[in-house]
Structure formats: structure tokens, C-alpha cells
Amino acid sequence: MADSIFSSPIVFEKLDSTNAWLRTRCEKEPVGGICVVAKEQSFGRGRSGRSFVSPKGGAYFSFSLTDNIPIEYIPTLTILAGLAANRAIFALTGLETEIKWPNDLLLQKKKLCGILTEGCVSSAGVLQYAVIGIGINLAGKSSDFPPELQPVLCTLEEAGFSLSPKEVIDRVLYEFEILYDRGNFYRNMREITASYTRNLAYRGEFVSIIRGEKETGGRLIGVNDNGEALLRAENGNLIIIPSGEMGLRPKAENRPEKICAFSGNRTLSHPEKRVKEAIEKTVLSLADEGFIRFRAGGADGFDLLAAEAVIKAREQHPHLQLEVLLPYAEFGKNKPHRAEILKQADEVKVISPQYHPNCFRLRNEALLEGAHLLLFYNHQNSGGTVQTASMADKLGIPLRPLEL
Numbered sequence: 001m002a003d004s005i006f007s008s009p010i011v012f013e014k015l016d017s018t019n020a021w022l023r024t025r026c027e028k029e030p031v032g033g034i035c036v037v038a039k040e041q042s043f044g045r046g047r048s049g050r051s052f053v054s055p056k057g058g059a060y061f062s063f064s065l066t067d068n069i070p071i072e073y074i075p076t077l078t079i080l081a082g083l084a085a086n087r088a089i090f091a092l093t094g095l096e097t098e099i100k101w102p103n104d105l106l107l108q109k110k111k112l113c114g115i116l117t118e119g120c121v122s123s124a125g126v127l128q129y130a131v132i133g134i135g136i137n138l139a140g141k142s143s144d145f146p147p148e149l150q151p152v153l154c155t156l157e158e159a160g161f162s163l164s165p166k167e168v169i170d171r172v173l174y175e176f177e178i179l180y181d182r183g184n185f186y187r188n189m190r191e192i193t194a195s196y197t198r199n200l201a202y203r204g205e206f207v208s209i210i211r212g213e214k215e216t217g218g219r220l221i222g223v224n225d226n227g228e229a230l231l232r233a234e235n236g237n238l239i240i241i242p243s244g245e246m247g248l249r250p251k252a253e254n255r256p257e258k259i260c261a262f263s264g265n266r267t268l269s270h271p272e273k274r275v276k277e278a279i280e281k282t283v284l285s286l287a288d289e290g291f292i293r294f295r296a297g298g299a300d301g302f303d304l305l306a307a308e309a310v311i312k313a314r315e316q317h318p319h320l321q322l323e324v325l326l327p328y329a330e331f332g333k334n335k336p337h338r339a340e341i342l343k344q345a346d347e348v349k350v351i352s353p354q355y356h357p358n359c360f361r362l363r364n365e366a367l368l369e370g371a372h373l374l375l376f377y378n379h380q381n382s383g384g385t386v387q388t389a390s391m392a393d394k395l396g397i398p399l400r401p402l403e404l
């Protein structure tokens with residue numbers, strides 16, 4: 001583009017995170033039109049404090065904007081970025097990705113691209129700067145990624161395309177600029193959101209939208225001109241979900257999803273067989289009570305026994321879902337038994353890329369997110385479980401001890 005708003009990208013061999021770098025830069029002095037690229041990231045950041053694994057070969061970049069955009073349209077920058085990436089991939093490969101609201105790109109339901117928009121608004125409600133970070137998995141195969149990510153992500157190389165980060169980044173910026181229209185995009189929101197909605201993943205399906213502890217379910221209709229998701233509730237009401245820190249997922253068999261979190265000791269204070277039988281029996285009766293999603297922490301002892309009990313219960317109740325939360329990526333990496341369980345989980349979430357002192361606490365908080373019950377084992381003797389149980393209590397989540 002002849003007079004692009006973006007100056008030549010600043011390219012690093014390696015950064016912790018291009019978003020972090022550019023935010024630090026903009027905190028000193030907000031400047032629009034900067035684009036920073038890293039060939040790899042050691043601490044790529046995703047939404048809700050999650051990590052974005054960024055090995056060499058992918059496209060990882062962030063760019064800054066400082067135009068005076070009406071505040072209500074700031075969240076729609078993410079919509080623009082998603083659509084720009086979707087169009088760029090189509091232009092370069094002919095592949096039609098789906099946009100998982102608000103900002104992931106999926107290829108055959110697997111994540112190809114993630115987008116993180118961060119910004120700073122002054123007390124007068126004026127945008128100081130927005131930093132939009134985009135990560136696209138280009139090279140390698142999903143099997144090159146950590147085991148817990150393998151079932152849920154994909155790369156362009158796997159889809160048969162070998163593209164350089166530079167050509168992909170250039171094209172995304174090109175598409176973004178067209179949509180952005182030097183900050184005037186909001187005058188054209190109807191067309192932008194119509195195009196976005198045409199490419200929306202799970203459109204017409206029942207989904208859950210999760211924001212903090214709140215979960216809303218309904219049929220996904222589309223996106224309105226403010227980039228908000230529109231859901232039709234089962235009673236026919238229209239629900240409007242603002243964009244922000246939230247995730248969307250399709251619902252299992254369209255049922256309202258009841259979540260049970262597990263917390264317990266690593267070292268069992270009863271014979272393993274007894275705990276195993278008790279948890280298996282409990283999971284079956286929770287399934288009868290309508291619990292569908294079960295969340296375990298991934299540690300030895302009770303966590304893994306609980307996860308196995310869910311896997312076993314699926315023989316009778318195939319709709320049950322297992323989610324395993326790991327405090328950090330390498331957690332228990334060399335234990336084949338755990339790896340086997342992770343392979344059978346519907347979702348594995350990694351709280352932090354590396355160990356840090358808060359990662360267990362954050363893992364415990366994530367366990368409780370949107371949970372309808374905490375099933376715990378012997379919490380009196382374990383610091384972590386005591387804390388999780390007390391946190392659940394404060395959040396009003398019912399507690400139930402494992403009955404042996």
C-alpha cells in the first residue's frame with residue numbers, strides 16, 4: 001500500500017511477547033503505526049492470562065493505533081483484526097477459516113490464529129493507544145506443540161501451505177488497513193460485521209459464553225454493529241454479549257452445561273482402590289444429577305483419579321466432558337500415565353508457560369470459574385485444597401466432600 005499507516009516492521013529474532021514490547025513502548029509515548037515482529041516468543045500472551053505457544057516459523061506480530069476512535073468502537077478493533085486475518089489467509093491460500101468470536105481463527109474447528117487486543121483509554125475516555133497482537137501457526141505440525149495443545153490447534157503447513165511469516169504479516173496488515181480506513185471503520189460497521197458474521201464459527205449452534213464466573217447459553221445468531229455477540233436464549237429472548245475477556249465454546253448436545261470441579265490431595269490418606277471406587281461412583285451419580293463438564297487439576301493422587309473416573313464414566317455417559325488444568329506447561333511432562341489421561345481430555349488448559357510461584361493459585365482459581373460444585377477430597381490436610389474450598393465458599397459454589 002503506497003501510503004500505509006504502518007512504518008516498516010521492527011523485527012526481533014526473539015521476544016518474550018510482541019504485545020508486551022509494544023505496550024511498554026506506547027506507555028512511554030503512544031505512537032500509532034508501529035509494527036513489531038518476533039520470529040519466536042518465549043512468553044507469548046493470550047487472552048485471560050493464558051499463554052500463546054510461539055515456536056520459530058510462525059507469524060507473531062503486534063501493531064499500535066492511536067487514532068481518536070469513539071470509545072464504544074474500541075472493542076470492534078478485534079473484530080477487524082479477525083476479519084483481516086481471515087481475509088489474508090484466504091487471499092494467500094484459498095482456505096476459508098472460521099472466526100471464533102471474538103478473535104480466534106479456526107481451520108476445521110482447530111485454532112490456527114489467536115488475537116489479543118490491549119489498550120489504554122484516558123480518564124477522559126479517549127483512546128491513548130491500542131495494541132493488536134496476532135499469532136498465526138504457520139510452520140510445523142500440531143504434533144510439534146505441547147501435548148495438551150495438539151488436539152486443539154493446527155498449522156498452515158499441515159493444511160499444505162508453506163508461507164513465510166513476512167508474506168502473511170504483510171497481507172494481514174494490508175487487509176487490516178482497508179477495513180480500518182484510517183480510524184473511520186466505525187462508519188462502515190454494518191458491512192464489516194455482516195462479513196464477519198458470514199465467517200463466524202458455530203453460527204446457528206448452541207454455545208456457552210463465559211465471562212469470569214458468568215456463563216450464558218443460547219443459539220449464536222451473529223454479531224451486531226458494536227461487535228457484540230447475539231444469542232437467542234431457549235425462552236426466545238435476545239441476549240447481547242459485549243466483547244472483552246471471555247471465551248466461547250459449543251455446547252455438548254445442546255444441554256445447559258453443569259460444571260463440577262475437583263480438588264484434593266496428591267498423597268492419598270486412604271487406600272487408592274477405595275478412593276478410586278468412591279470417585280467413580282460419585283462421578284456417575286453427578287452425571288445423573290445433570291453434571292456434564294468435569295474439571296480436574298492434573299496433579300498426582302486425587303486429581304488424576306478423578307479425571308480417570310470421568311473417562312470411565314463416559315462409557316455409560318458419552319456426553320460427559322473432561323477438562324484438565326495444568327499450572328504450567330511442563331507440569332508432570334515426563335509421566336506417561338498423565339500424558340495418556342491428557343490425550344483423552346476434551347480440553348487441556350495450561351495456566352502459565354513456565355512455573356512461577358502463583359501458577360498453582362491461578363490454576364485453582366481457573367478450576368472454579370463458572371463451576372456449579374466443588375467436589376473435594378480430605379481438604380483438611382492439604383493447603384491447596386483448603387484454599388480452593390475456601391475460595392469456592394466465598395464464590396457461593398457448593399462444596400461436597402468425597403464420600404468414602
Ligand code: BTN
Nearest residue numbers: 017019045046047114115133135
Ligand atoms: C489468544 O489466543 O488468546 C490470543 C493470542 C495472541 C497471540 C499473539 S502472538 C503476537 C502477540 N504477542 C503476544 O504475546 N500475543 C499476541
